[in-house]
Amino acid sequence: MSDPLSMTFAALADPTRRAILARLSEGDATVNEIAAPFAMSLPAVSKHLKVLEAAGLITRSRTAQWRPCHLETGPLKEANGWIAHYRRFWDQSFDRLDDYVRQLQTGEPDKKS
Amino acid sequence: MSDPLSMTFAALADPTRRAILARLSEGDATVNEIAAPFAMSLPAVSKHLKVLEAAGLITRSRTAQWRPCHLETGPLKEANGWIAHYRRFWDQSFDRLDDYVRQLQTGEPDKKS
DNA sequence: GCATTATTAAACTCATTAGTTAATTAACCT
DNA sequence: AGGTTAATTAACTAATGAGTTTAATAATGC
Structure with missing residues (x-):
């Protein structure tokens, strides 16, 4: 392909x-x-x-x-992005990490949408 | 292979x-x-x-x-692990994230080794 | 036992991949 | 110009990959 x-x-x-x-x-x-x-x-x-x-x-x-x-590393970033969708299946702290990333990006805590 | x-x-x-x-x-x-x-x-x-x-x-x-x-998801975790070595090349907040992961794992701030 | 459903195996085709050696292009240096 | 180094192209082989159709296996339900 x-x-x-x-x-x-x-x-x-x-x-x-x-x-x-x-x-x-x-x-x-x-x-x-x-x-x-x-x-x-x-x-x-x-x-x-x-x-x-x-x-x-x-x-x-x-x-x-x-x-x-x-x-x-652009393509590596894309590949990482695809795999990241499955991260919740193995990474228990993914949700907290995810919140943290959002904080880094927005400067504010997540609203738990 | x-x-x-x-x-x-x-x-x-x-x-x-x-x-x-x-x-x-x-x-x-x-x-x-x-x-x-x-x-x-x-x-x-x-x-x-x-x-x-x-x-x-x-x-x-x-x-x-x-x-x-x-x-x-075991193999996905492994693939993710390989790609993660290159993460610093595209993710500016990687170092901070890395510190955060260590905190999650150890319960203590990194000693900046 | 026999028909039906779910899935895999066999045998085949066509395209791609990973490697080889030998030949070619490109740029440098004297 | 001629020789050397760097890298690619050409032509080939052997193995693998993705798909097909037809046939076989396995379990269910009458």
Whole structure:
């Protein structure tokens, strides 16, 4: 499927790609730097980056012959938002947390609507 | 891949399966009930349920000839946990939230370690 | 026992995915 | 211009995924 959420989850459904995102959370990196820890060819890593880019999870700039990759968390936020709907099923303190978030956002206690 | 997190994200990377989970969040349902809203054959839905079950996102019991499906949120909690590591990148109030969670858990303000 | 209902299994098709190696593009440097 | 480094494209293979239709299993109710 090609809807954004499906593309995001599909991109995250691979340990190599999750490891790439973890690496990028520590700072931008070139393709070679990203590929170094993995026991696979450079084109294979390049393809993974393409998947991540298509999902909007990374962006790439150009500096000379290097193409540094940069983490983008918008899709992660969306994925988190989808999962959050189920949070009440496992997180007992969710309701209190939810109130707290509203307080942070509005500056006032929730009216318990 | 067959690691739990990959199976969870792969299961979530399909709109039909996400819709099934949404349906089950309102209560247990049989295969026919689950399949009703979808424009696809029953075996197709049955396969989706198999994927969800393999990922641990649902369990099934047996009552006569019905196999009611039940939502299990353990894997969602794990997926949420993975994404949470990136939360600081988009959620400005994350640090304060984090402190708040610690307070809920320990009953005391964080020592700012 | 037999028909009915609920669900799964088998066998198949078509598209996509993850990986490979070899070749190509792009930019740098002397 | 020619050589080197960085990265992608092309062409291919093998495995997986999502869907189909037809057939089989399992339990119920006469």
